Amino acid sequence: MAAAAADPAAGEAGFGFYVHVPFCVSRCGYCDFNTYTAAELGGGVSRDSYAAVVRGEIRAAAAQFGTRPKVDTVFFGGGTPTLLPAADLAAILAEIDREFGLADGYEATTEANPESVDADYLAELRDGGFTRLSIGMQSTASHVLKVLDREHSPQKALDTVAHAHRAGFEHVSLDLIYGTPGEKAADFADSLAAAVDTGVDHVSAYALIVEDGTALARRIRAGQVPQPSDDVAADRYLAAEAALDAAGFTWYEVSNWAKDDAARCRHNLLYWDGGHWWGAGPGAHSHLPGVRWWNHKHPATYGAALADAAEHGGLPVAGHELLTPEDRYLERVLLLTRLASGLPLADLRPEGRAAAERVAAEGLAELRDGRLVLTLRGRLLADAVVRDLTA
Template sequence: MTGADPAAPFGVYVHVPFCASRCGYCDFNTYTPGELGTGADPESYLAALDIELRLAARRMDGDGMLRPAQTVFVGGGTPSMLGAEGLTRLLGSVREHIGLAPGAEVTTESNPESTSPEFFDRLRTAGFTRVSLGMQSAAGNVLAVLERRHTPGRPVAAAREARAAGFGHVNLDMIYGTPTETDDDVRATLDAILSADVDHVSAYSLIVEDGTAMARKVNKGLLPAPDEDVLADRYQLIDDALRGAGFDWYEVSNWARPGGECRHNIGYWRDGDWWGAGPGAHSHLGGVRFFNVKHPRTYAAACARGELPVKDSERLSDADRHTEKLMLGLRLRDGIGETDLRPGSERVIAGYVDSGLLRWSDGGAGAPRRLALTDPGRLLADGIIADILVAED
């Protein structure tokens, strides 16, 4: 792992693998109580996590890469299943072994049904600065198709409770394009979000992942597959509503009020470094990617032996890093610098600029000009990026 840039953004991602039930569309590394068996529970997980973070700090220190985390993101799974006490303990391990930079952003995802005013109060006291709540939809029929267990009104109530507890940064996630969803369902979700006084919204089109319960239903003809034209129309509806309410997009699927951007995720999109702790978590340091064993029991056993629970790793080639920089950077509102492009794509880029899907802007202060998506270009981002990569020498 030697070779990381000590000036690069550095964060810690912590994966919590527990869920009360499995949503039909989810393919994340999560486990319900009935799937875990013995030797895999929140207590053994938290003990193992503390060991991993201690070993991670030792490894990074030996490579000259240890520095306090500028951001921490606790995701899952359902981190709020650990309760405020478990999340406080988790953050304490990060603080003790890795350290937190002054003004660090500390986020946890939470299921609205496993939160309360007391929960948010205790998180603020522990040092969390940001909460991300899984809403997905305000329409009960859509939640039923997604197999989400929370009631339609609970995410808004939870967001308000988080704000009342002193969280200045609160995100609500939504999913659009679910089979049976209507435009009115999307409008109802947006109305609910805008009533919640949040400063960040993530909106993702439904992707039917292989191996999920939803994929099996689609394959059997029990549910229709998402329609690309409908997804584009819904994206435009969401963008219009959020921008009309004072939000602006800073990444293709993310909108924020000024100052509400998620710094941790920006670190990913800008090729930063992070240590991913927990079962199945992925890391990136100095052009090396590595990931942990997936099952919580196997993870805990490795940590108990005093071993980092890393399953495999790869050093990215220059070509790999360039591809990732282009794929991630062009999704951001400010795009990428001209020097990040390689020869051969000039004609393709010029064509997209002429058609109004890409734009050049001044980099400022003598910096190279920047290439970015226009508003219409966001709807075709994946295809545009693929065409540029194919055209490059």
């Protein structure tokens, strides 16, 4: 991996940093992310020491490069990154700048749960170099939040947006989840209207996915709540497109809408456009030319592996894979098809171009300027379109 990391091509398609913060106060019933409550962490792991540990990985990462690429985007995800003090998040961002250098006009985003921040916290984040905030609102219906096991009230999410704007965040995003058992069409319409009214310039809306092993999956198996409906999810998506389009938002990825180009999440676009990134923290994945790898998953195991690796200039890596040409082809088709900018037809194999013609004839996409661009109906069936293109 060091050889791949030293490849000058690492920064040619854009270079980003993902920082995973695995802590949560409680586990949401639908969540299967690599997150841990205090009771699940066990010994040897502390929020107080976490920033220092991750900064150590950043220094180890920098040592893998011959020429270090400038960092265009940074994204703190989790978990709940904002359970760490704002000063700790700023210190990690500063370490990235010190070791790699933040590019001019960089984007630095952190996810935030409404109950974990206040006005002073957000002001400190902004002063610490963060440029973008992504707030997990999910819904403005209290009964929906209850099914999702969210800790915050509907009003707290709206107040957080106001605090972010006052702190000087020009780019603020709200995340919504639709299709939760018990959610009515009016509930989601109210959530969309509330999101628009806050003045945010970005909205993400995702269908609820019931993952095996989650508390929500167990409740559904027990018959306590109904299984989410695909038909309902499709109706909700159409409602999101109609409401957000009317409010001046434009889709740029199947689940993401922005007021203008500047409001788009550049870090996520880096993923979708085939850029490269380093993932720091437990379970974080990295991607550099020709190789993908991932860190040890549990924070205690990650911390121990990092401490051990530091003695001989290594990394806390649990596994890796070399990407074959077939892997890269499939991923490129999968990712670019989901973008409003579309998939270049020249990127497809002959059988894929024939499939593109069929997809367009079925009204699932348009072929324009040498690209395949999904129609609204095609966005509802994006996975099926990708299967056709890559069959």
